[in-house]
Structures are given as C-alpha cells and as structure tokens.
Amino acid sequence: MATLSCQFHLAIHRLPCKARVRPCFSCSVQPSQSNIKVVINGAAKEIARAAVIAVTKARGMEVAGAVDSYCVGEDIGKVCDMEEPLEIPIMNDLTMVLGSISQSKETGVVVDFTQPSAVYDNVKQATAFGLRSVVHVPRITVDTISALSAFCEKASMGCLVAPTLSIGSILLQQAAISASFHYNNVEIVESRAHATDLPSPDAIQIANNLSNLGQIYNREDLSTDVSARGQVLGEDGVRVHSMVLPGLPSSTTVYFSGPGEVYTIKHDITDVQCLMPGLLLAIRKVARLKHLVYGLEKFL
Numbered sequence: 001m002a003t004l005s006c007q008f009h010l011a012i013h014r015l016p017c018k019a020r021v022r023p024c025f026s027c028s029v030q031p032s033q034s035n036i037k038v039v040i041n042g043a044a045k046e047i048a049r050a051a052v053i054a055v056t057k058a059r060g061m062e063v064a065g066a067v068d069s070y071c072v073g074e075d076i077g078k079v080c081d082m083e084e085p086l087e088i089p090i091m092n093d094l095t096m097v098l099g100s101i102s103q104s105k106e107t108g109v110v111v112d113f114t115q116p117s118a119v120y121d122n123v124k125q126a127t128a129f130g131l132r133s134v135v136h137v138p139r140i141t142v143d144t145i146s147a148l149s150a151f152c153e154k155a156s157m158g159c160l161v162a163p164t165l166s167i168g169s170i171l172l173q174q175a176a177i178s179a180s181f182h183y184n185n186v187e188i189v190e191s192r193a194h195a196t197d198l199p200s201p202d203a204i205q206i207a208n209n210l211s212n213l214g215q216i217y218n219r220e221d222l223s224t225d226v227s228a229r230g231q232v233l234g235e236d237g238v239r240v241h242s243m244v245l246p247g248l249p250s251s252t253t254v255y256f257s258g259p260g261e262v263y264t265i266k267h268d269i270t271d272v273q274c275l276m277p278g279l280l281l282a283i284r285k286v287a288r289l290k291h292l293v294y295g296l297e298k299f300l
Helices: 046-057 094-102 116-128 142-155 167-180 201-211 272-286
Strands: 002-009 024-031 036-041 061-067 108-112 132-135 159-161 185-192 231-233 238-244 250-258 261-269 292-294
Touching (some): 036 272, 061 094, 116 142, 142 159, 159 272, 167 261, 201 250
Parallel strands (some): 132 159
16 A cells, blocks of 8 residues: 655745735655564464454554464454454465465564474574564473574574563563562462463463572471472472462462561453553564564563
C-alpha cells in the first residue's frame, strides 16, 4: 500500500486588490515501509493461535506462514476462529515455508512454539533462509542456548530466546531482585490449573535470578529435608511450592520477610492474551538483532 503525502503551500505575490489568492497543493506518492513477515511454528497450539490474531492486528507485521503437524491444510485463520480466512494453509514442512518467504527479500521472523529438541534445527533453518527467530519454548537446555549463541554470532543473524513473554512476569522478577538485597528470607509459591512443567519456568527463572546474587537465604531452615517445605532450587535456599488445582489462574507469588514485616510480590495470568504485547515487542526487536539475546527483559 502506498502512502499519500500532501503539502499545502500558500504563495502571495503582488496582485491587484481584488485579485484572489489561490492556494497551491502538491501531492506525491511514496512507498510505505514493508511489513515484517512472521511465520508461526507450532501454529496449532493455544498460544500460537493467539499469536496469529495478535500479529494480524498489529501494525507493521503480518502472518506469512503457519507450520504444524496438526490441522495440516486447514486455513490458519479458520483454526484461530477469525471472522475471515487468511488464505494461509497450515503446512508441516518448515523448509518449504521459509523458502517462499525468503524470496520476497523482506524482513522475516519465525516465532517458535515447538519443542526443546527441535529448537536448534528450527533456528538453523530460519537463519539459512535469512530469517530471524523468536523462541518461546520451555525447558531449553543451557547447552542448546550456548550452541545457538555461537551459531547466530557466526551467522550475524538475530535470535531472541524468551523464557517468558509476560511483561508482568518480567516486572515481578525485577522487583524480586531489588527486594532480595533487603531481605534474607524468601519463598516462591505458584499455582497452576494443570500439573505440567513444575516448578514452572517462571519460578525457576526467579529462583535462578536470586541465586545468582550470591546471597544465602533462609539460613535457619536451609538444611531441612521435609517434603512439605517445598523444593529447594540451587544451593542458596530458595524454596518453591507448586499448587495445582483445576480452575486456578496461573499465579506466581514471591514472599520476602524480615524482622517484623512480610513483603509480597504477586503476578496472576488469567488469559494467554497477556503474552501478546511481549511477543509483538520481541518480533520488532529481533528484526534488528545480529546475535542471540536471552530474555525479553533486555528490552524493557
């Protein structure tokens, strides 16, 4: 779509008193900037369907491909219950989709919602076709991240690995780091509707952040092995308690305590839509990267 820009000029010359002054208009047609072409890998998942809708509505980007082993051949717009089809069928061949996008010579980003074992190959394929990657896949190993970092550095191609896309979760983590310098006792309590990936990636990330500060927490209760006291992550005494009940919202609470006070930080997720602002931010930021960045918080 072209952008129409108009300029209004008012020129006044020496004219008879009764002469009319006529404004002069000049218009020029300028090409608009191209959209970021976004490929959704793992398109049949709930978060991916929300991502398709968010990208479609976002300014400056568009869905250009959908990849999954489920719902193959179905229009991704219909799968996402959109009012109109996007005329983009779900395909199970990532290479074919990447090939078609790379021919457009426009900026392309692959959003990966697949599995930890597939991430390295997916990013490698995207890089080979000149596309950058946003990876939101739980339980990626440190070795995989290190290998991806070296690969992206050599290829001068951006990749953003985002353990969480929730801006609220990132703000909670930052607040917890600030609080940890003032309190020596801390515990993490999380609730989930389903018992998957426990402790959750969010709880693990918070515990790791606190442990990296070099402080020992809960010294009076550090050595207890009572199961009801929760799981200790790392060697710094940060305990995590995971509560699972159907119908519970995804919630993460960090409790700090000191003499005569308790400081509580809580974050609730009630809908997958809360991840979309972070995803759109990640897509825009990775389009300019030439190396791997771990954590969306680097851009907040």
